[in-house]
Every structure is written in C-alpha cells, then in structure tokens.
Amino acid sequence: MVGQKSELDDYIGQCLNNRYLIRDLIGKGGMGRVYLAEDTAKGGMPIAVKILSLNLANQQMSQRFAREIFIGAQLGRKSKHIVRILSYGVTDDKTPFYVMEYLQGKNLKQILKIKPLTISKFLQICNQICLGLQCAHQGISHKGEIYPIVHRDIKPENIFISEDSKQGEIVKILDFGIAKFLTERSGMTLTDSFIGSLPYCSPEHMEGRKLLDVRSDIYSLGVLMFEMLTGKHPFQTKSNSFGTWYQAHRFQMPPTVEEINPQVKVPQILEKLLMSCLAKEVSDRPQNINKILEDLEKVNIQLKDVIPSNGSDIVNLSFPVQLVPATLLSEQECLQKNWPKNKPIAPIGFPHLLHTTQRPIPTFWAMLPKQEITRFLDKIHGTEFISKMNVYPMLLWVTVLYDAEPSMTKWLPYFLDLKDNKGQNIARGLAEVGYYHLLFFPLEDPTRCSHVTTLNLTASQRQQLVDWLEISQQSKELISPNQAKNILKTEYEKLKLDILQNLAIHQKSERESLKNWMNKFLEIFLKFVSRH
Structure with a gap:
C-alpha cells in the first residue's frame, strides 16, 4: 500500500x-x-x-x-x-x-501501467488471485450458516503484489465485503448507490441484480486477465458513462488476445478460458474458480519446458512437469497388496511409494477396525499439509476421513521430514502425481487390502509442496526433529475445527451437485417418457 x-x-x-x-x-x-x-x-x-x-x-x-x-x-x-x-x-x-x-509493494494497476505481464508472471499472479477468490467463494461461517462471499469489485487497484522477505511476492486481494456494504446503503438511486468499477463490472451487476453469485467475480476476473496479458481493456467505449459501459459489457464481443497485441502468443486453452470468463450470460461462464485453477494448471503443464529464444516471455515454471495418469496404478492393483510383515497388526497408518514402470506412485496404508472402514467408504475425505519451515523442514501430512459428527471423524496424521530422502521422495511424488491412493486394511483380517480410494490434491497444495521442497534444500534446523513435531502437533490441534468446516462446505456442495444432476436426469427422463 x-x-x-x-x-x-x-x-x-x-x-x-x-x-x-x-x-x-x-x-x-x-x-x-x-x-x-x-x-x-x-x-x-x-x-x-x-x-x-x-x-x-x-x-x-x-x-x-x-x-x-x-x-x-x-x-x-x-x-x-x-x-x-x-x-x-x-x-x-x-x-x-x-x-x-x-503491505509493501505495488498494486496491479501500477504494474500494468509499465507493460503487460509475461505469461509466466501472469500465471503466478492469476493463480494466487484465484486461490483468494476460491477461499471467499467457498464461504465463511456466520451463526452456524455458511455464506459464500462475492467481492463485487475485482479490478487492478484491488490486487496488491506484496513483497515479503521470506516468501517472495504474495498476491493480496483488497476490499472484501466493503463493496457489498456500500452497495446496500438504503434510500439511494441506482446511479448514486452503484458501487463498482465500470470497466470491470459484470452485465448483471450493472443491471442491479441483487443476488449476484461467484460468476460475477469470474467475469471481472476475465476482464482483469485480458488486461494483464495485453495491457489493454477488452472493450472500447467513447465515454466513461454508466450507459456506454453497460452497452459494452452487455453487447460488445471481446477480441482475441492476438487481435489486440499480435506479439502475445497464448495457448489455445488460455484463450478459450478468457473468452468463457467474459461470456455475457452467467450460465456460459466457468461455474466456479476451481475450473479456472484447473485450466491454469493445464497451461502451466503445457509451458513447463518451453523457453523462447529471446527469454522474455515463457519461462521454465516451478510446477511439476506433468500430471501422471491415474491408470499407472489402478485401484484394482492396490487391492492385491499385502500388509508388510515388519509392521504391527494395530490401528496405524504410514505412506509408501509403489513402483510402476514409469514412476513411483504415492499411497497411504491405514489399518482400522472393519466397522470403521465400512462407515467411511462413502464419506468425504480430505488432505491437509501443515508446516513451520522457518524452524525446521518438516511437514505434517493429514488425511481426514470426515463425518458430520466431529467426534466420529478419523484423523490419519504422518510426519514427513524433508531432511531425509524418504520424506523428500514422498513429498515430491505427491507434488508431481497430484493424487494418492488410500489403502484400507481391516484389523480383524489384515492379510490383504480390502478397499481403496483415491484422494486428489489441489493445485495450491501441489505448488506448496514444490515450494517447501525447494526451501528445505537451503533451510537450517533451528530446533530438533522432535521439537518440530511438537510444534506441528499444536498447530494441527488448532486447525482441526477449520478443517472440519471446510469439509462440511465441500460435502454440502457435493450434495447440491448430486441433487441438481438428479433433477436434470429426472427432467430428461420425463420428457423421454412423454414422447414414447
């Protein structure tokens, strides 16, 4: 600031x-x-x-x-x-x-005044903006209810690039909640009360719709992403009036990046993402930030090893080279695995790299009572990583078998010491593959794996693992490994409630998606029956 x-x-x-x-x-x-x-x-x-x-x-x-x-x-x-x-x-x-x-640094408007971003810089900044929006759109808890939060004023001035001596550049979104507060002031006309930056407003926002959802922010993000890549706004107006900007947002078709700046070559998937974010109709846009993060990750993977001769635009990115297909090690193959003879027959869990012809695949083996395994088969599972890299390069990897009743939730924690080869290899495998198989072994019949499920990591978790692995190479141990474990245990206990709330949101979202799918199926089925 x-x-x-x-x-x-x-x-x-x-x-x-x-x-x-x-x-x-x-x-x-x-x-x-x-x-x-x-x-x-x-x-x-x-x-x-x-x-x-x-x-x-x-x-x-x-x-x-x-x-x-x-x-x-x-x-x-x-x-x-x-x-x-x-x-x-x-x-x-x-x-x-x-x-x-x-905060010390600059906002995005100040940066874009000088020149557009390279694709690599664009991906770094855009990914962090999306992570912030994803958190807000998932919602916060207020009086026992979860409320998704829509920013309503995403623009370059509200994106701040903070310079942190330890973590490097961190993107921060400003003014959450304030736009909504100012918009809701009573006793004012639309012209007086309209809050938002006209060049970045979604059509539905300008029409005064009260029930804006996350896709309004996605439209504003689309305008912002276009400007980040080209240095210019996707729409041109003769004046800065409300009416001319509304006409532009509602009726003007956005140009391609190349039409605005022929020097900028972007992958087709990124061009398609920009156009979908700028769709006039809400239903034609990405329905959530997760979809945008997935597409940005695909662009990251495509550009990983592409370095142009002038070295000015696409650079070697730190994200894993490729997403390894899940078919390399099927869940069916995991069911053939036997409990190691050197492990006790007891309710414990541990990670293990299973080797395939192409590369090792990370897995987590857990022995639990048969009744518990059965109870969690159709439940939501989650993954969390906790670290204090500034004092010791160690991660606490937590697999959560979620139950709506908190006391029934099962926590499977494991420490990964990034100072030893085993910990490094498992962390690297998780980052590069992007998922892990969870193998269940019943305590009553421990000979062979009885059930398998696969847990996916988010793009941000994978990038975090990459960053931590890099940091671990230079970090100095200020405390002993046991002291680090105690610190992480304390942090873990503090975060349990937040983890449960996030999983509750995820479960609710999945139920709503299933309900929508069932309603759609029923609608199609009834149409079919009526015709025949």
Whole structure:
C-alpha cells in the first residue's frame, strides 16, 4: 500500500480510537483514503488505515458496516491471499474506518501501467488471485450458516503484489465485503448507490441484480486477465458513462488476445478460458474458480519446458512437469497388496511409494477396525499439509476421513521430514502425481487390502509442496526433529475445527451437485417418457 505522495489532510496527525496514529496518505480511490499509521498499543507497529467516503448516519448502517468488516476479517484469517483486517471503528465525525496489515509493494494497476505481464508472471499472479477468490467463494461461517462471499469489485487497484522477505511476492486481494456494504446503503438511486468499477463490472451487476453469485467475480476476473496479458481493456467505449459501459459489457464481443497485441502468443486453452470468463450470460461462464485453477494448471503443464529464444516471455515454471495418469496404478492393483510383515497388526497408518514402470506412485496404508472402514467408504475425505519451515523442514501430512459428527471423524496424521530422502521422495511424488491412493486394511483380517480410494490434491497444495521442497534444500534446523513435531502437533490441534468446516462446505456442495444432476436426469427422463 505504497504509492501516493503526502498532501494536506485533516486526518494526518490524528490518533483514531486513541490508538491508531495517522502518519501519511498513501492511497485514495472512490471508496475512501488509505493512510500509513502506527499502532501505539503495539509499540508503533506500522499498519494501514482505510477511512471510507461516507458517514454512518444511523445504528443500522453501523451494524451493517461491522458485519461486512467481520466477514473481511474472517477471510483474511483463512487465506494468505486476502488482506488481513485487524480492527475497525468510526472517527469523531462518524466516518467509518478499518485497520489492515501494512503491505509493501505495488498494486496491479501500477504494474500494468509499465507493460503487460509475461505469461509466466501472469500465471503466478492469476493463480494466487484465484486461490483468494476460491477461499471467499467457498464461504465463511456466520451463526452456524455458511455464506459464500462475492467481492463485487475485482479490478487492478484491488490486487496488491506484496513483497515479503521470506516468501517472495504474495498476491493480496483488497476490499472484501466493503463493496457489498456500500452497495446496500438504503434510500439511494441506482446511479448514486452503484458501487463498482465500470470497466470491470459484470452485465448483471450493472443491471442491479441483487443476488449476484461467484460468476460475477469470474467475469471481472476475465476482464482483469485480458488486461494483464495485453495491457489493454477488452472493450472500447467513447465515454466513461454508466450507459456506454453497460452497452459494452452487455453487447460488445471481446477480441482475441492476438487481435489486440499480435506479439502475445497464448495457448489455445488460455484463450478459450478468457473468452468463457467474459461470456455475457452467467450460465456460459466457468461455474466456479476451481475450473479456472484447473485450466491454469493445464497451461502451466503445457509451458513447463518451453523457453523462447529471446527469454522474455515463457519461462521454465516451478510446477511439476506433468500430471501422471491415474491408470499407472489402478485401484484394482492396490487391492492385491499385502500388509508388510515388519509392521504391527494395530490401528496405524504410514505412506509408501509403489513402483510402476514409469514412476513411483504415492499411497497411504491405514489399518482400522472393519466397522470403521465400512462407515467411511462413502464419506468425504480430505488432505491437509501443515508446516513451520522457518524452524525446521518438516511437514505434517493429514488425511481426514470426515463425518458430520466431529467426534466420529478419523484423523490419519504422518510426519514427513524433508531432511531425509524418504520424506523428500514422498513429498515430491505427491507434488508431481497430484493424487494418492488410500489403502484400507481391516484389523480383524489384515492379510490383504480390502478397499481403496483415491484422494486428489489441489493445485495450491501441489505448488506448496514444490515450494517447501525447494526451501528445505537451503533451510537450517533451528530446533530438533522432535521439537518440530511438537510444534506441528499444536498447530494441527488448532486447525482441526477449520478443517472440519471446510469439509462440511465441500460435502454440502457435493450434495447440491448430486441433487441438481438428479433433477436434470429426472427432467430428461420425463420428457423421454412423454414422447414414447
């Protein structure tokens, strides 16, 4: 949040809530002004304060503002790609403000002013934007309910590239919840109350539809992605009025990347992704961020070893070379495996690399009572990785057999020490293959594997594993392996509730998808019956 020069400003020098000392103006826009400030309660720690461009006229508006800030604060805790909100309040003249982590770097608008992004840089930044949006769209818990969060104002100014000395460049999405709060102000006309940046708004957003869903953000992301690659907006207007932008978003067909900038050559799958995100009709766009992440991963894989002669655009990416087909080791083959003789007959779990003619495939073997295995066969399973790489290169790999009753959920944790070859090989296998087979052995009849299921890793988990493997090569052990395990165990216990909530969201989504599929099937079946 660095950029604008200081100017005369009534807030500079004030101490908001007797705690936040305003030092300098560092940014301003349609929603308000951002200041560099000090948190006097924390020894002058630098923070950013955003003071909004409106007054809270009544208690109802104050409560709504507090609710949206609460949403933003939850999201910042869930994803490192959403700016963290630390606190909020109102100034003496009833103007709302909120306190954020202070970031050093540039927003995407400042970066794109210089030149478009190379494809490799585009993929790095876009992937992180999608991870932040994915977290928000999956929703947050409020009073026992899960609420998907739509940003409503995705634009270059709200994408910040933060420079972190330890983790390198991290993309952060700004202003979650605020657009919705400002849009919902009562007693205003559409023109007065419309909040959003006209060049990036979806057609349905401009039409004033109240029930915007995640596909509105996907449209804005499409405009943003096009601009990131070409340096230009996909639509041209003669003025900046609401009407001309609405005509462009609703009726203008977007050009191809090559039509705008012949120097930029993008893979066909990426061109197709851009056009689908920019579809006029909501139903023609990708239905969720997961689909976009999958396509970006495919582009990553295609471009892995392609390095042009000028070295200016496509570079060697850090993502795994290729996704190994699941057919290399079928679940049927896993059913032929026997429990190792050197392992006790007891409820334990451990990872094992099974070799094929092409490469080793990661698996996890678990011995459980037969009744438990049966209970979890049709349930949702999840995978989590926990690490503290800054103190010791070790991962806690957790396989979760989910049950809606938390006490019935089964946790299968295992430590991977990235300082030894076994841990490195398993982590590398997981990153490169992108899935692992989970083999169940019944405690009552442990001779042979009785059931197998396959768990897929997300694109972000695979990239995390790649990053951790790279870090482990240079990291120094500040503590012993046993101390590292104790730290990870503590962190693991803290995260269990969040993991269960995420799995509950996933289960609900799967049930809704199944219900929609069944309804569609029934509709087709009834049409068939009526014709015959």
